[in-house]
Amino acid sequence: MRFELTPRASISALWRALAPVLAFITAFLIAGLVIWLMGRSPLAAFQVYVTQPLSDPWALQEILVKATPLALIAIGLSYCFRANLWNIGAEGQYVVGAVLGSWIALRTHGTDAGLWVLPAILLAGIIGGALYGLIPAFLKTRFGVNEILTSLMLVYIAQLILDYLVRGPWRDPKGFNFPQSVTFDPAATLPPIFEAGRVHYGFVFALIAVLVTAVILGRTLFGYRLRLSGDAPRAARFAGFNSKTTTLAVFGISGGLAGLAGMSEVTGQIGQLQPSISPGYGFTAITVAFLGRLNPIGILVAALVVSLTFIGGESAQIMLKLPLDLTQAFQGILLLCVLSADALVSNRIRFVVRGGAK
Amino acid sequence: MTTFEAILLTIVTASTPLLIASLGELVAERSGVLNLGLEGMMAMGASCSFAAAVTFDSTLMGVGAGILAGGFMAALFAVVVLGFAANQVGSGLAVTIFGLGLSGLIGAPFVGARRDPVAPLNIPGLVDIPFIGRLFFGQDLFVYGSIALTVAVGLYLGRARAGLVLRSIGENHASAHALGLPVLRTRFLAILFGGACAGLAGAYLSLVYTRFWSPGMTAGRGWIALALVVFAAWRPRWVLIGAYIFGAATVLQLHAQAAQFGVPSQLLSAVPYLATILALLLLSLRHGRAIGTPGSLGVPFVPDR
Numbered sequence: 001m002r003f004e005l006t007p008r009a010s011i012s013a014l015w016r017a018l019a020p021v022l023a024f025i026t027a028f029l030i031a032g033l034v035i036w037l038m039g040r041s042p043l044a045a046f047q048v049y050v051t052q053p054l055s056d057p058w059a060l061q062e063i064l065v066k067a068t069p070l071a072l073i074a075i076g077l078s079y080c081f082r083a084n085l086w087n088i089g090a091e092g093q094y095v096v097g098a099v100l101g102s103w104i105a106l107r108t109h110g111t112d113a114g115l116w117v118l119p120a121i122l123l124a125g126i127i128g129g130a131l132y133g134l135i136p137a138f139l140k141t142r143f144g145v146n147e148i149l150t151s152l153m154l155v156y157i158a159q160l161i162l163d164y165l166v167r168g169p170w171r172d173p174k175g176f177n178f179p180q181s182v183t184f185d186p187a188a189t190l191p192p193i194f195e196a197g198r199v200h201y202g203f204v205f206a207l208i209a210v211l212v213t214a215v216i217l218g219r220t221l222f223g224y225r226l227r228l229s230g231d232a233p234r235a236a237r238f239a240g241f242n243s244k245t246t247t248l249a250v251f252g253i254s255g256g257l258a259g260l261a262g263m264s265e266v267t268g269q270i271g272q273l274q275p276s277i278s279p280g281y282g283f284t285a286i287t288v289a290f291l292g293r294l295n296p297i298g299i300l301v302a303a304l305v306v307s308l309t310f311i312g313g314e315s316a317q318i319m320l321k322l323p324l325d326l327t328q329a330f331q332g333i334l335l336l337c338v339l340s341a342d343a344l345v346s347n348r349i350r351f352v353v354r355g356g357a358k
Numbered sequence: 359m360t361t362f363e364a365i366l367l368t369i370v371t372a373s374t375p376l377l378i379a380s381l382g383e384l385v386a387e388r389s390g391v392l393n394l395g396l397e398g399m400m401a402m403g404a405s406c407s408f409a410a411a412v413t414f415d416s417t418l419m420g421v422g423a424g425i426l427a428g429g430f431m432a433a434l435f436a437v438v439v440l441g442f443a444a445n446q447v448g449s450g451l452a453v454t455i456f457g458l459g460l461s462g463l464i465g466a467p468f469v470g471a472r473r474d475p476v477a478p479l480n481i482p483g484l485v486d487i488p489f490i491g492r493l494f495f496g497q498d499l500f501v502y503g504s505i506a507l508t509v510a511v512g513l514y515l516g517r518a519r520a521g522l523v524l525r526s527i528g529e530n531h532a533s534a535h536a537l538g539l540p541v542l543r544t545r546f547l548a549i550l551f552g553g554a555c556a557g558l559a560g561a562y563l564s565l566v567y568t569r570f571w572s573p574g575m576t577a578g579r580g581w582i583a584l585a586l587v588v589f590a591a592w593r594p595r596w597v598l599i600g601a602y603i604f605g606a607a608t609v610l611q612l613h614a615q616a617a618q619f620g621v622p623s624q625l626l627s628a629v630p631y632l633a634t635i636l637a638l639l640l641l642s643l644r645h646g647r648a649i650g651t652p653g654s655l656g657v658p659f660v661p662d663r
Contacts, residue, residue, distance in 0.1 A: 005443055005660050038463070086447050139635075143642040148394070148447065149585045150638065153631040156578055164624035286451060325462030325573070332398070332456025336438055336449060343444035347660055 004350045011346055019345050020291050020298070023337035024305070030337075031330045040320060048319055049312030059315075061198040063307045065269060068199075069094070069261035069278070071206040071303035073285035075213050076257030078294040079250040082217075082226050084233065087251055089136060089151030090258040091282025092158035093129040097259020098266045099162055100128030102273050105188040106170060106181060117187045122263055129259015130252045132158065137251030141244040147251075155282070163275050170273060181273040190268030202264030206300070209257060213296040226250070258282060279310065280328065287335040290342070306331065365609060366493055370501055371567055373605025375400075375559040377504045379583035380590070380597045381511050382555025387587055388515060389548035390528035390654035394450025395435050397580025398457020399553050402427040403560025405465035408571040411564075412471050420473075421561050428557020429550055431457055436549040440542050443658040458574070465571045473569045476500075500562050505598075507555075512594040524548060528652035531659045541659055556580065578631065585634045589641055591650035600637075607633050 032042035053059035073090045080087040101121040108117050135154060139145040163179075172182045190200045217223035229236040229246055237243065266277055288306050292299030313327030379400055386393045393399075406427035411420025431453055438449045478498050515521040524544050527534040531541050563579070564571045582604060590596030611629040614621070 005441070007660055034460075034463075088451060139639060139642075143639055145635075145638045145642045146588060149581065149588070150635050152581050153578075153585075153634050156631045157628045160624040160628045164622050167624075168622065283451075283455060286448070287455070290448060323463055323466050325459045325466070327459070329456050329459030329463060332452050332454070332459055335452035335455065336434070336444075339444040339448045339452065340438050340442045343438075343442040343658070347443050349441070 005347050006350065008346055008348050015345050016293075019341035020293060020302070020338055023341040024291070024334065026341075027330065027334040027337045030333050031326075034329065035322070035326070038322075040322065045316060045320060045322065048316045050308065052315060053308055053311045058198075059311050062311050063304060064199045064203050066310045067300075067303040067307035068202040068206050068268075069265050069281045070285050070288050070307055071300050072202070072209055072261035072264070073254075073258045073282055074288035074292065074299045074303060075206070075209045075296060076254030077285055077289045078213070078292070078296070078299060079226065079253045081289055082294055083229050083246055083250050085137075085140075085247055085250060086148045087133065087136065087151050087254050088148055088286065089133070089154045089282070090254065090285055091278060091280065092151070092155035093133045093255040093258035094262035094265075094278055094282050095155075095158040095162050096132040096262075097125040097127075097129030097255075098262035098273070098277055099158075099165060100259070101125035101263035102170075102181065102184075102266060105184045105267065108188065109182055109185055113187060115187070117185075118190065118267070121188055121267060122190075122260060125259045125263025126256040127259070129262065130256035133251045133255015133258065134248060137248050141247050147247075162273070162277070166273050166275055172272075179275050183272045184267060188267060189271060190264055192268075200264065200268030202261070202268045205260060205264060206303075210296045210300050217296070222249070258285075279324075284310075284331050287331050287338070290335060290338045293342075306334075363493065365613065369602065369606045369609045370493070370497060371605075372608045373602045374501050374504050375562045375567065375579060376583050376586060376604055377598060377601035378500075378507065378562065379556050379559035379580060380586040380601055381504075381507055381594060382552035382559075383583055384587050384590070384592060384594060384597055385511060385515075385524070385555075386545075386548045386552035387655055388528045388592060388652055389524050389545045390531055390652055390657070390659070391439065391545050391549055391552075392446045392450065392656040393432075393435060393549060393552050394447055394584065395431060395453025395457065396450075396552075396556050396584055397576055397578065398454035398461075399428045399431045399556035400457075400560040400563070400576045400580045400583075401461040401574075402431050402457045402464075403557030404564040404575055405461035405468075405560075405571055407557070407561035408471075408473070408564040409464055409468050411473055412468055417473070417476055417565055420565050421558065424557045424561025424565075425554045426557065428553040428555070428560065430553075432549050432553020432556075435553070436546050439658065440545055440549070443660050446656050446658065454580070458576075462573050465573065468571050469573075471570065473565060475569065476566050498566060500558075500566060508594050508598045515594065525652070528654055531654045531657070535659075535661055541661075545659070556583075559583070582630060582634055585638060589637045591641075592652065593650065604630065604633065 035042045035045045053063060073094065077087060077090055101124040104121045104124050132154065136147040136151040139150050140147045166181055167179045170181045172180060190202060193199050193201060225236065225241045225246060229241060229243060266273060270277060284306060288302045289299060292302035309327055309330055313324055316322040317324050379396060383393055383396055403424035407420040407424030410423030411417055435449060435453045438444045439446050476498050515525060523539055527539055527541050527544050535541050560576065563575060568575060586597055586600045589600045608630050611626045615623045615626045
């Protein structure tokens with residue numbers, strides 16, 4: 001027996017909408033199988049991963065906190081992926097944004113610098129991320145260097161820059177030699193939306209990014225160009241749309257949003273620079289972007305769902321002694337399932353018995 | 359043994375995993391499949407081989423487990439990109455994310471364990487030649503194997519009919535399909551070969567290079583191996599040269615860190631990654647765009663009947 005793949009004549013809207021849901025369920029079943037193979041109870045794990053966070057008010061807030069960077073980065077990545085460009089270095093852009101913003105936070109530390117500090121920090125975060133994102137874009141448009149490999153290599157370099165700064169010049173002199181910066185001043189801290197709550201204004205930025213992106217994609221020429229250059233690159237070239245400008249623009253946007261995510265996380269959540277400021281948000285956001293079908297609203301939902309796996313993963317580590325790596329493995333499987341489901345929506349698989357009718 | 363000689367020996371050790379992984383990826387890419395899951399397959403090879411080697415106290419079992427683990431990940435990747443014709447870049451990334459996570463799960467109980475060095479395969483008489491003896495005739499089996507693999511892949515692609523079929527499928531899968539060539543079967547085998555090589559390269563990392571396992575120990579080597587294939591313009595001979603240049607850069611940067619020149623160690627650690635970007639840039643400067651790119655690279659194949 002063998003199987004054959006044939007393109008479907010028409011793509012069902014219902015299946016298109018259902019595909020991510022089915023992918024998610026499949027990924028859950030596979031993860032359950034892995035947990036069962038490890039000799040644990042999949043049901044107990046399901047309870048810790050899903051049921052508990054959803055019934056605990058503290059964990060519900062935490063879902064929004066972790067969904068914030070995921071949504072911001074994934075929204076940015078959706079611009080690149082729509083244009084068929086592979087920015088897989090969002091993790092690095094996130095880090096460099098956080099570094100450049102923190103530079104202002106540390107320079108103004110202990111001074112009465114006033115209200116301009118926080119906006120300046122956030123702006124610096126956006127600029128840092130955008131400039132770092134433009135490096136692979138520039139190398140691609142100017143010299144034709146593959147953006148996948150350069151953007152990924154720049155992640156390692158960004159992490160080393162951060163590591164150098166917090167162990168070297170930016171280390172808190174009174175910090176007992178711990179590799180971390182001073183704790184940021186209140187003026188350089190992103191406040192929580194609700195008094196004494198955990199959710200900071202970064203979540204508002206994510207919502208704004210979702211809305212603005214929805215408008216850009218649906219209502220502007222740039223959005224039309226983006227969709228066209230992804231779906232039909234030849235047609236876009238004939239229409240006179242410059243793919244180089246598009247490349248630079250989408251990398252700038254996605255880098256900027258990743259930088260904003262990094263800066264929001266550092267000023268709103270961590271409060272200082274450390275050697276590690278992300279549990280891999282930049283890579284997980286790739287899964288989020290595809291799970292949300294590159295659609296702004298879909299990405300917001302996907303970010304909340306995937307954020308749940310981070311929270312669940314942390315409590316599973318404490319309560320079930322399941323390593324945090326399980327979360328990463330699950331996110332990888334989830335992305336595989338989402339992409340497979342997407343492909344199966346547009347192609348049909350037929351099983352053919354060998355020797356049967358062709 | 360002089361220091362210089364020792365450095366040359368470590369360069370061989372650092373280059374071999376890059377060479378093995380790149381050769382596997384080269385074959386997969388020549389068949390038209392871009393496998394970005396290399397890093398995850400290497401990580402799985404490293405953890406599974408180490409786990410098996412410690413459990414059975416056998417390097418041979420370890421190597422076998424590493425190859426199987428790489429092959430398993432490759433089969434998973436192949437089902438998604440060939441069976442479902444899913445996006446290759448995204449699926450490869452997913453395999454890397456999955457592999458890094460799963461290798462952590464598998465390796466966790468073995469953190470802290472150590473393996474004894476693998477005995478080198480000394481060629482009697484020749485190994486005693488001063489200076490070059492150890493370097494050329496006192497290496498372990500992996501090193502000789504990697505050189506033999508380079509020659510074999512070169513001959514297969516350049517001289518064998520099957521290699522010609524594989525290349526033509528990579529250049530233009532629609533035409534190859536029209537000629538009746540088995541596109542999906544060839545690609546499936548090429549992906550499996552690539553995965554097995556990545557698993558072997560991972561096994562070399564944990565069993566020979568470090569002789570212990572730690573999370574994230576592949577440290578981007580899978581990605582560097584991917585870059586090497588581009589750098590080599592998809593030619594096995596140049597993969598060999600490129601792998602040794604990169605191995606040398608890695609080792610020299612480690613020695614520079616030990617010597618403490620007053621340069622931040624992080625800057626030196628960044629050398630392999632900076633060098634990768636620079637190599638890709640120089641290549642593009644010379645040729646305009648990457649030459650030798652297989653025509654159908656990364657394009658999903660759905661037969662049009």
